Amino acid sequence: EVQLVESGGGLVKPGGSLRLSCAASGFTFSSYSMNWVRQAPGKGLEWVSSISSSSSYIYYADSVKGRFTISRDNAKNSLYLQMNSLRAEDTAVYYCAGAVAGTDWFDPWGQGTLVTVSS
Amino acid sequence: QSVLTQPPSVSGAPGQRVTISCTGSSSNIGAGYDVHWYQQLPGTAPKLLIYGNSNRPSGVPDRFSGSKSGTSASLAITGLQAEDEADYYCQSYDSSLRRVFGGGTKLTVL
Numbered sequence: 001e002v003q004l005v006e007s008g009g010g011l012v013k014p015g016g017s018l019r020l021s022c023a024a025s026g027f028t029f030s031s032y033s034m035n036w037v038r039q040a041p042g043k044g045l046e047w048v049s050s051i052s053s054s055s056s057y058i059y060y061a062d063s064v065k066g067r068f069t070i071s072r073d074n075a076k077n078s079l080y081l082q083m084n085s086l087r088a089e090d091t092a093v094y095y096c097a098g099a100v101a102g103t104d105w106f107d108p109w110g111q112g113t114l115v116t117v118s119s
Numbered sequence: 120q121s122v123l124t125q126p127p128s129v130s131g132a133p134g135q136r137v138t139i140s141c142t143g144s145s146s147n148i149g150a151g152y153d154v155h156w157y158q159q160l161p162g163t164a165p166k167l168l169i170y171g172n173s174n175r176p177s178g179v180p181d182r183f184s185g186s187k188s189g190t191s192a193s194l195a196i197t198g199l200q201a202e203d204e205a206d207y208y209c210q211s212y213d214s215s216l217r218r219v220f221g222g223g224t225k226l227t228v229l
Contacts, residue, residue, distance in 0.1 A: 035218070037165075044121065044223040045157075045165065045208050059217045095164055104212050105155040107167035107176065 002026040002108045004096050009113030016086050016117070022079040022096030022110055029077040030054075033099045035106060036070060036081050038092035038115075048094070049081065053101045064090075086117045122147060123209050123221035130227040131199045139224045141192045141209030147219060149190035152212040156185055156194045159206040159223075168207070169194060196226070204228045 008020040022034070036048040049070040050059045058070055069082040079096050093114050097106035124142040131137040141154060148154055156169040167176050169185035172192065184195045192211075196203055209221040 037220075044206075045159075045210075045220040047210075047218040047220060050218065061217070097165075103170075104153070104218060105167060105170040105210070106157070106165070107170070109164040109166065111164050 004098065004108055004110035006094065006096050006110045006113040009094065009115045011116045011118065012086055013119050014087060014117055017082070017084045018086065018115060020081040020083065020094055020096075020113060020115070022081075024077040024079070024098070027098070027108070029098075030074040031101055033057075033101055034070075034072055034079045035097045035099060036068075036079075037095045037097055037106065037109075038090075039095070039112075040089075040092040043092075046092075050099075051079070083115070086115075088117050091115060091117050121222040122213055122219040123211060125207075125209060125221035125224045127222070128225045128227065130229055131196075132229045133199055133201065135199045136195065136197045137199060137226065138196075139194045139207050139209075139226070141194070141211075141221050143190050143192075143211060143213075145190065146215060147190075147211045147213040148187065148192060150214060154185065154187050154192035155210045156183075157208045157210065159208065161205070165208065199228055201228050 003025045005023045035050045051070045067085045071080045093112040095112045096110045157165040158168045159165045172187040173185045207224045213219045
């Protein structure tokens with residue numbers, strides 16, 4: 001079964017840090033580019049960051065550039081998002097999503113992990 | 120404000136046909152980039168519904184179809200069913216912003 005499972009979400013104070021993880025199984029992780037997409041409460045989807053299959057290419061949305069760092073470990077079938085200098089507007093459910101290398105549609109998706117930034 | 124514009128809501132009675140539009144610009148859809156559609160049922164993660172403008176992944180009913188023309192794309196749902204009530208998002212690529220989503224459309228089945 002194809003599966004992505006996020007973890008690491010929680011409550012953090014403004015200015016704090018959090019590291020999200022995404023564990024992949026059931027597909028060839030190293031053949032997929034991986035992405036983080038977030039959804040603020042009651043709002044739409046927002047693409048956050050992408051990393052190519054071999055980590056050669058990394059992209060960020062302007063809203064997180066300089067604060068978030070995406071990385072992956074193909075040996076562990078895992079994706080990560082290091083989030084620093086967190087702001088209230090970063091509060092959202094964070095989804096990891098895969099895309100077959102060379103394509104830009106997202107499939108599969110994880111179930112999401114909630115990050116709440118509040119004092 | 121999203122780069123891709125969708126109507127906030129649409130509605131239809133069971134059995135009817137509804138369409139959801141996704142309007143972009145010359146830097147995304149109009150530049151030739153493909154459009155993809157996702158369905159998000161309440162309380163769940165998004166699910167790929169249409170990829171590459173008009174292709175359905177395995178398991179998606181043929182009641183769902185997609186098209187693209189110029190700077191816009193559309194998702195059509197025929198034979199509307201209660202289980203189709205969900206939020207629908209379009210997604211494409213933008214030459215300046217990378218991947219971009221529409222603001223989402225809430226479909227209500229009357």
